[in-house]
Amino acid sequence: MRKANDFYPTESAVTKQLLKRVSIAGTVLEPCAGNGAIASVIDKHEGIDVVYTNDINPAWICHCHADATKPEIWRGWQEANQCDWVVTNPPFNQAALILPLAYEAATVGVAFLLRLSYLEPAGNRGEWLRSHKTKLTNLIILGQPRPSFTGNGKTDSCTVAWMVWRKEARTDTIIDFVTDWKQ
Numbered sequence: 001m002r003k004a005n006d007f008y009p010t011e012s013a014v015t016k017q018l019l020k021r022v023s024i025a026g027t028v029l030e031p032c033a034g035n036g037a038i039a040s041v042i043d044k045h046e047g048i049d050v051v052y053t054n055d056i057n058p059a060w061i062c063h064c065h066a067d068a069t070k071p072e073i074w075r076g077w078q079e080a081n082q083c084d085w086v087v088t089n090p091p092f093n094q095a096a097l098i099l100p101l102a103y104e105a106a107t108v109g110v111a112f113l114l115r116l117s118y119l120e121p122a123g124n125r126g127e128w129l130r131s132h133k134t135k136l137t138n139l140i141i142l143g144q145p146r147p148s149f150t151g152n153g154k155t156d157s158c159t160v161a162w163m164v165w166r167k168e169a170r171t172d173t174i175i176d177f178v179t180d181w182k183q
């Protein structure tokens with residue numbers, strides 16, 4: 001059984017692997033922040049001006065408690081602040097709704113921690129993946145060990161990767177196969 005609201009926090013070493021490889025800077029929005037496991041790591045990173053947090057669950061301490069699957073919420077955020085980056089590990093079952101909205105709102109790009117199987121062109125995302133293939137600039141694939149989000153070391157049938165899409169297109173996607181991510 002999945003946890004309520006799909007709350008699976010990301011250990012800090014996973015976020016550090018993203019920051020090592022992609023220059024995240026300026027204003028960052030974490031739209032599904034939970035207890036701030038990703039946001040707190042980004043907040044300490046050089047070049048970050050501010051990290052805004054949101055989570056649908058009012059139990060978490062965040063700047064905002066809104067449903068990140070709703071376009072009008074993103075319009076409001078865009079009007080309030082320019083957001084350079086959106087970085088999150090979203091609820092997997094809502095990722096296909098949240099990712100396109102985040103990409104439209106960000107001025108530089110988005111970094112989403114997703115199961116590798118997200119790249120399967122399924123009905124709810126195939127068209128978006130295809131039309132944004134030149135914007136997929138980084139795939140940071142983590143393994144050995146496969147990151148666990150359960151608190152008891154159990155893992156999914158598929159590993160996760162940071163998937164970065166930027167507004168500025170590139171001709172190639174940089175792929176990193178990372179096995180020493182806990183160090």
Ligand SMILES: C[S@@+](CC[C@H](N)C(=O)[O-])C[C@H]1O[C@@H](n2cnc3c(N)ncnc32)[C@H](O)[C@@H]1O
Binds near residue numbers: 038057
């Ligand atoms: C997989 S957890 C990850 C939490 C945090 N991003 C991290 O990596 O530690 C997903 C989070 O999304 C939140 N969430 C679920 N549905 C949401 C929605 N529609 N809008 C905003 N947040 C949502 C959950 O409450 C949960 O905290």
